[in-house]
Amino acid sequence: GESVGLHLPTLSVQEGDNSIINCAYSNSASDYFIWYKQESGKGPQFIIDIRSNMDKRQGQRVTVLLNKTVKHLSLQIAATQPGDSAVYFCAENPFNDYKLSFGAGTTVTVRA
């Protein structure tokens, strides 16, 4: 089975609201996590990453939270915009060799 997964396959968000995308992982040895965004017809693109020695990291309009106690990762998008509509994948590095293991993805749809 997969070691990385997302709680919900789809998320509908009102434009301007904050989005929270969740991800659970099972390998407690993973030391590195990444969020990717995949827009329609394109390949995944890096959004933000976090190492296991941190519990929070902020980027531009995005924040990643890591809870190692319950092996949970989340991506928060502030003031969601139409351009944020995409599939979001979390990925982990379970063997410390940078062969990433991906979750199934959450499709985010932003309502005008």
Added chain:
Amino acid sequence: DADVTQTPRNRITKTGKRIMLECSQTKGHDRMYWYRQDPGLGLRLIYYSFDVKDINKGEISDGYSVSRQAQAKFSLSLESAIPNQTALYFCATSDSPPIGGELFFGEGSRLTVL
């Protein structure tokens, strides 16, 4: 121009045919990967190569082979395509070791096997 280029972008073929998907990159990365994407399953690693002389199987390598022709080129072959290989295929590259672990993906090759 894209840093990671995949050809063809779309291909329809028949069961039993040999198919090659090609990937070239201009990022100067040593590491290259082939992933397969299926709805609801995310991205699964087929093969990866950490340098020109290094080829490794990923989690779903059966039915596939690869060739690393040069640092910049990594091709994926299906020797005898079958319908359950219908999927979206992505090539990716990364630094060695990857700075921050980031993968750089191509735009994908959609393969349909009838």
